[in-house]
Every structure is written in structure tokens, then in C-alpha cells.
Amino acid sequence: MPDPMPEEEFALLVTRAGIRLTAEEAERIRGVTGHLLAYMRSVRADRPLDAEPATIFRPVEPGR
Amino acid sequence: MSALPGTIAEAARRIAAREVSPVEFVRAALARAEALQPVLHAFLRLTPERALEEARAAEARQMAGALRGPLDGVPVAHKDILETAGIPTTAHSRLLEHHVPRRDAAAVERWAAAGAVTIGKLATHEFAWGGPSFDLPWPPARNPWDPSRFTGGSSSGTAAAVAAGIVLGGTGSDTGGSIRGPAALCGIAGMKPTFGLVSRRGVIPLAPSLDTVGPMARTAEDCALLLQPLLGHDPADPSSLDRPAPDVLSGLAGGVAGLRVGVLRHFHERDLPATGAVAAGVEHAAEVFASLGATVREAELPALSAFNAAGWLVMAAEAFAVHEAWLRTRFRDYGEILRERLVLCGLVSAADYLAAQRRRRELNAAIAAAMQEHDLLLCAAAPAEAPPLGAVPRFAGIETLNLTYPFNLSGQPAITVCAGFGEGGLPVGVQIAGRPFEDALVLRAAHAFEGAAGWHRRRPVM
Numbered sequence: 001m002p003d004p005m006p007e008e009e010f011a012l013l014v015t016r017a018g019i020r021l022t023a024e025e026a027e028r029i030r031g032v033t034g035h036l037l038a039y040m041r042s043v044r045a046d047r048p049l050d051a052e053p054a055t056i057f058r059p060v061e062p063g064r
Numbered sequence: 065m066s067a068l069p070g071t072i073a074e075a076a077r078r079i080a081a082r083e084v085s086p087v088e089f090v091r092a093a094l095a096r097a098e099a100l101q102p103v104l105h106a107f108l109r110l111t112p113e114r115a116l117e118e119a120r121a122a123e124a125r126q127m128a129g130a131l132r133g134p135l136d137g138v139p140v141a142h143k144d145i146l147e148t149a150g151i152p153t154t155a156h157s158r159l160l161e162h163h164v165p166r167r168d169a170a171a172v173e174r175w176a177a178a179g180a181v182t183i184g185k186l187a188t189h190e191f192a193w194g195g196p197s198f199d200l201p202w203p204p205a206r207n208p209w210d211p212s213r214f215t216g217g218s219s220s221g222t223a224a225a226v227a228a229g230i231v232l233g234g235t236g237s238d239t240g241g242s243i244r245g246p247a248a249l250c251g252i253a254g255m256k257p258t259f260g261l262v263s264r265r266g267v268i269p270l271a272p273s274l275d276t277v278g279p280m281a282r283t284a285e286d287c288a289l290l291l292q293p294l295l296g297h298d299p300a301d302p303s304s305l306d307r308p309a310p311d312v313l314s315g316l317a318g319g320v321a322g323l324r325v326g327v328l329r330h331f332h333e334r335d336l337p338a339t340g341a342v343a344a345g346v347e348h349a350a351e352v353f354a355s356l357g358a359t360v361r362e363a364e365l366p367a368l369s370a371f372n373a374a375g376w377l378v379m380a381a382e383a384f385a386v387h388e389a390w391l392r393t394r395f396r397d398y399g400e401i402l403r404e405r406l407v408l409c410g411l412v413s414a415a416d417y418l419a420a421q422r423r424r425r426e427l428n429a430a431i432a433a434a435m436q437e438h439d440l441l442l443c444a445a446a447p448a449e450a451p452p453l454g455a456v457p458r459f460a461g462i463e464t465l466n467l468t469y470p471f472n473l474s475g476q477p478a479i480t481v482c483a484g485f486g487e488g489g490l491p492v493g494v495q496i497a498g499r500p501f502e503d504a505l506v507l508r509a510a511h512a513f514e515g516a517a518g519w520h521r522r523r524p525v526m
Contacts, residue, residue: 005411017384017410018392029407035462036408040416042373043423059259059475059500062435 002034068092068139070523072232072286076134079126086126086137090119090181093139097183097230100526103211105203106224108144110184111151115139118181125179134289136179142235143222144185145192146172146277147266155268156188158201158397159390169266170298171235171277178293183231187221192237192270193383194402195220196453204453207250208524209490213450216246222280223250228526233281233290237267239274240379240461241445241468244480247280248445248493251482253510253520254280255287258500259475260305262291263298271382272303274375274472283520284481284510288312291503312504320512323505325353326363326438335368336465338447341486346444349483349494352516353442353509363438366430368465374427375469376462377412377420384409401458408462428474435476440509441497443467445480449490467495477503479510482519491519 004010010030014021021029068089069075078084094112101107122137131137147153147165154160168176176182187205189195195217196204205220207213208228215223219236223246226234236243238256247254255278262277269275279290295309327350332338354360365371384391387406395403434441444467457463471478478497486492496513498506514520 010411013411014407017388017407019395019407019410021407025404025407029404032408032459032463033411035459036411039373039377039462040412040419042370043377043416043419045423047422061501062499 002038004030005033071282072138072289075138079137086122087119090115090139093183093231100228104206104224106205106221107184108187108202115181115183122179132179138180139183139231140180140233141184141186141231142172143188143219145268146235148172155191157190161201170263171294174293189218190399190402192218194399194405197399197401200399207450208526212452214453214456216249218242219246226252226280233286236280238276239270240375240472241466243278244445244468247480249450251491252282253284253287253481255479257503258477260303262294263301263304265300269386271379284507284514288316288507312507315504316508316511318508320353320509321357323358323439325358325360325440325442328363328443331368331467332444336447338444342444342492345483345492345494349442352513356512363434371469372465374420374423375473377416380409381412381417424473431474435499443495445493445495449486471497476500477506479506481510
């Protein structure tokens, strides 16, 4: 299990989202944030500054 | 004879030959739905009045020689995230328990226009994501092959109802595998069409850049029959592509001779080790394709974890955007599983989302490159047979990988079909994916596989 998000950061982000958790819920959810952090690291890479921001998605037909 | 036949193709033949009335079929479907509901919980509600009214109209067309096509008079049902006029559409959630839409979703309308008869609304994971949950107004659906087992999700009720022979087809939606996963665990066929080919108007969203509506049925042929009327541009859905509807029926029997099939073994051997039965199902499918004249070779894509990272983050950010207001005001009205997953979603920043979308584009380029070498990709659909209902991880999808994200990210068509049986007689499925807009080829290959392998003929004893 990867290391979870630090407690303070987790609490801050949950508060920012406007959600109130019990202490038990907070610990249970924070317990899996290590996977989330691994995902976040995984999608970041050194890319050219002008890399296409990819905010628009459309399948491309073969040959077009 | 009045018992419901095994497939839509057979039902259509019998209705066209006037061997049986659609009213008899629909009564049989309603009776079976009621009889199995205490065991399977596949339905959130039955709609017998609407069903019998539609069945009588189909019967009138039958007698007048004016049938609308192969779906006319065929009993179907809809996942309860597709809106139905005058009938509650709840997304299996307390939040929408009393939501009664004024209009049918586009997919519901199109099947009705083709004559299909809606007999009810089907269980789903809450808002198509959080399940199986036992703290909602309705229990989760159960697997007809063993009711102590998970159906997969989120199109859980559709998979259960089709596998149990209650309806001949139903709608599903697939954001990260919600058609193909339950199709695998319940031993049926489930098709995720190319993104943008089927309108999502009237469908409660989960993650709009991934959400895809598609058919689930006993066979690939039935999926094709159900998909055809769903295809076509709908200006009411911004994601709907303005292009002619492809014909997925006329070439269905074309076989796979000469096609190049790439087998993604690393998905189930290295990236997410699967059970022996799942691995055997993939090998079996590869052998069947080779025996039918396809060229079968190894294929390679980036690791499954890369697809899951991008897929989960995109889905999480978009799902949080959908649910943000309710999370602030009605947090405790969600079931525990979904609300805790949505809290995780709230931790994803805009920068994370955009990084995931950029990664998505890179991963899609890798798939597109692989598909220059292969006409079709073959891989496992789920890593194991259906687990016990109580053994599904609470944070599935982030604690565990899934095999279906790659083709959600790319938007390309993919189908799951049954490829054998494993532990305890539970089914295993394989995915067959094609290039974007080559839905007809995917269905053709799946149909050829089923014809040669025959697993789709095996039914759960209920």
C-alpha cells in the first residue's frame, strides 16, 4: 500500500470540496489516497510546453 | 408455445412467422421477472401496463403484416439511469428516488420506435459507479449463475436479467467497463459502441467524456440487432457524431478469415494476473480465431496501470463535477460506497485532470499504432470469475485495476462475449476491440467466435 496523503493536506482538500466526514470515514478514505497519489504521479511526464492540452476528445476514423 | 426463446433473432423469426404473439412473449417475461425478483433483484420496478400496451400494439402490427423489424414485440428493459417518461428513473439512488422524467431517453425512444417492449427498469450500481451497495432503497442485483456472487457493474441488473432469460436484451452504459465487466461475470454479450455513435440524451451522466450507451444480450448477433436502431446522429447530445449511421447487420456473417487479431496477453499475465480459467478463455478465443482463418499474433500496449491511472482520474474529476452540489448538501443520502469514492474524486485537481487527459491522448496514440498492425485486439474482460458479493473491494478501480479502461479512453468499440467457464461453473469473458467506427467488424468477429465456440448456448439453471 503506497503512503497515503498527509493528514493536513487531506483535511484541507476535503474541506475545500465542502464535505464533512466523521473521523472514521476520513481515516478510511485517506487510507487509499496512496493509490490516488500514485495515479497522479503516473500521468505527469516531461512534455513540451506547447503540448496539446487535450481538453477536447474525439475518436479518429482510420485513414482520416 | 409461449415461453420466451433464447435470443432476439429467434423471437423475431417466431413473431414474423406469427407462431407467437408479442403479448405472449411479454407476459412470459413479466412472469419470469416476478418469479426471479426475490432471488436476483434485477429490477427496480416492472412496468406491466406500459409493457402490455406496447405488446398489444406490436401484436396489431404483426397481424397487419406491418412489423417494424426484428425488435418489434421483443421484451427488453432499461438500466435505471436511462430516463423513462412517467416512470421513476432513480439511478438506484435515494437522491433520485422520486425523480419522474417527462420524456424517454433517446435510446429508450429509439428502441420503442423499433417496436421493442419495455417491461421495466433495471438495477445498477448507484449512479453507475458505487456498488454493490446494501444501504440503498433497493438491494444489489445478484448473479444468475450463483446468486451469492457479484454480477459486476455497473450495468448489474441488465446483465442479471439477460443471463436469467427474463428479457432478451437491455441497455447498459459503459464509462470504465460497466457493460463489458458484468457481461463477462454473467456470461452474456455486452457491446460498448464507438463513443459518439449512440445518443446519451436522457442518460444520467457519470463521466461525460467516457460515458457510452450500448446493448447487452445473449449473443453478439442480438447486440447487433439492438445496436442498429440506436445508431445515428442526435443533435440533442453534444457528443453525438454527425455522420451516417453505420450498418452493423448486413456483414455480420462475414467471418474472420484474413483478419489480423492481436492478443494482449500481457494484460492478464503480467499487468493484472488472472485466474487460469480467464487465461484459458483468452487462449481458447485466439485458437478459435486462428481456426477460422484469422492471423493471430501477440500484441503489446502500455501497461494496464497506465490506462487505469488516466481513466480513473478523468472519470473521478468528471464524476465530482456531476455530483459536487449534492455532495455538499445531501452527502448522507448517498450510499456509503459511492459517497466515499466521490470524496476521493474531490481530491483530484484541475491540473491532475488535464495531465490525465494528456496521458489519455498518448495512450490512445499507442493503441492507434497497435491497430495499424492488427484489425482487432483480443484480451481478457475481467481478471477472475464472479467473486462473492461480500468480497468486492470498497474502492474497486483504485485499489484494483480493471481490464476495460483502455477502450473507454480511446472511444473505440469493444464487446465482451462468453469464452468458457471456470471455478464453480462461473462464466469468463473475453473482449474483442476494433478501430473507432469499425463496430460492425467487432460484432462480426464476436458472432464468428460464438458460432464456433458455442458458449453462449449454456444457460444458468434457475
